[in-house]
Amino acid sequence: MASSGSISISKAEKSFIQAGLISNPPSRADGRSLYDFRAISLETGFAPLANGSARLSIGRNPHDGSGGTEVLAASKLEVESVEPGGGGVDGGRIACTVTCSPAAYPHLSSSALDDLQYDITTVLHETLTHRSLHPKNLGILIGKKAWVLHLDIVVLVDSGNVYDAVFMAARAALWDTKVPRTRSVEYKAKKGVVGAGGAISSSIGKKKGAGSGEEGGGGDMDVAEEVVSGFDTRQIRNATDFELPDYWDEGEVLDGRDAWPVCVTLNVVPPTHFLDATLPEEAATSLRLLLMFAFDPSRHDSPNVQGMRTLGTGELEVSQLQELIKQGEKYARYIWTALNTKLKEESLGRLKDRTKF
């Protein structure tokens, strides 16, 4: 999978690009320094039919919208049965799919495109579905129903650095995701008419508990008061179904949305490395190192490395790797901070839009 997505360039061009990168001062075709990113633009909520969505582009020309890597990400929630044969998991699950538009890779055959899609999907899926990142509010009814979150990513244009773009778009879409509120419903016979076995009242539980089904107890003296302990958390088990209450917003945000990692790709051209490669630069780089970082806001000093992957045919010494991880953390923190600022801006903007009515 060395660089199956990238274009092929001549040996002369390759060595020209490499010579530029390692010269002092380094020079790149578009005049950036080694650690500069192209301009990134991000828009969340572009797909009204999804539960969360984001459109991200790196290096798009702001005047005519041409060029640049462009990625769409959208998350969609579905209810899934947890019972055997249903395919679901208690507490919900996440499934990531990356699709590459053939327009992004016109030089690839459809089977090569499938391979490439599969490669990106694997990296993304493995990283995002790690246990430590799992959101807590994807469960609905224990042992019965749970949400499955489908995260679909479409790569519309690839002008290099597609992994960083995919991860940023994924983080933005998951940040934007709203999980619909659910209320568990249980059915039970009224106390007074148990023998008659007819009336069924539905009491709405989860927070209110099972207290409301009692008024049928009327004149029967033997009925003991039903004691509901504050510690009794089992009552939820009685719930047989759930309903979606109508509410003014689309639901609550996905739990742990701060934790989704960002990816930074270090393109290694010994003795140096550079960021945000364009397609020709990618083709001239024999080794790319993907590092996925998550910065826990509560522990400011120690970020988590959520994933690591090398792409390409080059090789790396352990000491070099340590240095690269250290550097990568610094870049990832920049990306992280910038992305968070933008996401907060976006959600504020949408709140304003909503309160206009």
Next chain:
Amino acid sequence: MRSKTIHDRANVNVEVSVAAFSTGDRRKRSRGDKRILEFAATIKSTFEPVIQTSLYPRSQIDIFVQVIQQDGGLLQACINGTTLALMNAGIPMVDFVCAISGGVHSTFPLLDLTQLEESDVPNLTIALLPKTRTVSLVTMETRLHVDRFEEIFRLATDAGLVLHEEMKAAILARSRSLITSVESQRKEHELPEEGGMEFN
């Protein structure tokens, strides 16, 4: 693809992909899906007579259609988008292709149906070549009373002509912006002015 080359004209290849999140309920359609293939074949047969393929023997013109969101009128949007993309790419065509969907509710003809309307109103999509006023595509997957057909068809044809004006305006605006950018560059490099261009 070598096996697909045609010795006297270009091969037109259409690939349609539909994003899984484009519809209300998530549905993953792969490239090999029958419905998608049929859709691509419809677009291909609409454009093959319009593109001047004989100018490019032994070559291939790829048309990639990506559906991001759908709420009815999918085919017309694909065709109109393809027309504009082909023109933007500078591929010689004999005419615009303007597509529009139409339907009928009891006796009232409707244009440009939404997804909801499409699901319970008989509807058809036509593609019109406005200069010659010929129709290169008529498709209908529902049942429609034959007396209503002419009415819708005429209305859709008129709508196609309106659409043509809009598309022409968009193409001309794009060409003008290209010309101004070329001219400003030419002034920068102080190249001698050559013959101008005229639109009519």
